[in-house]
């Protein structure tokens with residue numbers, strides 16, 4: 001099977017004026033298979049967000065390649081780049097802040113559809129359907145982000161990410177800001193979506209919590225200081241950690 | 255949220271609404287009055303009556319008459335058109351120019367940002383009056399040139415606000431989400447950035463109406479703005495300042511008009527600022 005997303009040798013160097021250059025992500029390579037759920041764990045500052053910001057091209061890579069569905073997207077810009085987002089969507093850590101405070105949730109959810117040329121009426125029914133699919137009443141389309149709870153907002157954010165029917169869904173600590181019960185609900189929703197979509201949806205699941213990753217992911221990458229230090233199934237990594245950092249990470253929870 | 259807080263917020267919101275209505279109506283009346291000012295004057299504001307000069311306020315002439323026997327009330331009313339409209343024109347020009355430049359700088363960044371911001375620094379560092387004098391020296395006096403001079407030194411303030419606000423919006427999480435929706439630059443700026451930054455900008459414009467009215471009147475007072483016999487509040491005060499001791503009403507009438515209008519627009523500006531604060535609105 002062909003990888004849906006391949007990352008090769010991806011590196012990002014931040015150069016701050018007057019300070020030395022800082023390499024946040026160092027020569028990272030991995031493949032994401034269709035239908036796979038790949039977890040990325042690592043401590044705060046290990047470069048997870050920087051890595052996925054490069055993958056979504058919100059941040060330029062210093063070096064390396066990003067290959068989406070056989071096409072290199074590392075240097076795309078403008079219209080060609082916007083087309084890429086039909087295959088790649090993201091759910092953010094802070095649900096409320098991930099919606100424009102002055103736009104209704106429905107408009108946020110429908111924006112990618114409108115940009116893809118769908119009619120207003122069409123978009124509206126689709127947004128309602130997506131909200132219901134994600135466990136919210138369709139009326140939530142009329143609400144503003146500050147009028148819903150964090151968990152509800154995260155459901156709307158998942159609805160927004162699914163609207164354009166992407167092949168890859170990236171969750172950057174999508175549950176970190178939520179309390180445990182809501183976290184569980186969101187994970188159940190993601191699990192259901194995975195079952196329903198099968199190989200049509202691959203998930204890149206960034207997380208601090210190794211227990212969550214064990215429950216949810218097929219495979220896991222451990223990042224430390226910008227590098228991938230360990231890779232394998234969650235069970236293997238937990239039972240049999242090779243790397244010092246991974247050992248410490250696991251010790252700290254068990 | 256606990257009950258008392260909710261109640262306090264509600265009361266505040268209600269008085270806010272009343273203030274908005276009252277000051278909005280007053281400002282609207284001022285505007286409408288200035289549009290139809292020619293039809294509202296009890297006398298012809300340019301008609302001289304040399305038999306009745308420097309008459310103190312009376313039933314016939316509530317604001318008295320000036321040294322040519324012209325009715326001061328009529329002159330003040332007619333002066334509102336020039337004073338208020340030139341102010342609004344000026345504020346509109348600086349708001350639009352500043353916002354366009356600021357959003358462009360904030361969004362685009364790089365060398366255009368540096369260049370435009372250095373230019374705006376230059377204008378900010380220039381003493382306004384000196385610049386106005388220089389413009390008047392080059393282009394000649396007159397209301398148009400006074401507006402040009404004030405616009406040239408006033409837009410950078412808006413550019414700075416628009417730029418910093420745009421930069422702040424650019425860094426938000428939702429901006430990433432919007433980009434991932436595949437929206438192009440034009441749509442992002444019109445649909446997402448402008449609605450989010452227009453509040454503070456409009457509040458600044460509202461508060462600036464008063465300031466600009468004073469500055470235009472000030473330039474006219476110095477003879478760099480409207481020229482007699484055009485009735486304009488600043489130049490009316492300037493023309494008649496020698497009468498301050500003998501016929502104070504002639505100087506005071508336009509002064510009071512400036513004071514009242516500046517007051518109304520400032521209060522409206524304050525109210526709009528409170529109203530634009532999302533914490534004060536329906537949650």
Ligand SMILES: Nc1ncnc2c1ncn2[C@@H]1O[C@H](COP(=O)(O)OP(=O)(O)OP(=O)(O)O)[C@@H](O)[C@H]1O
Nearest residue numbers: 014016022024042043044045046047048049050051
């Ligand atoms: N724009 C930037 N300029 C300079 N350094 C940056 C920038 N963005 C991130 N960094 C640095 O890169 C490193 C990795 O940051 P990143 O946000 O990717 O970590 P993370 O793994 O996502 O952490 P967290 O789990 O807290 O979200 C950090 O040390 C951070 O300080």
Ligand SMILES: [Mg+2]
Nearest residue numbers: 048049050172
């Ligand atoms: Mg992060």
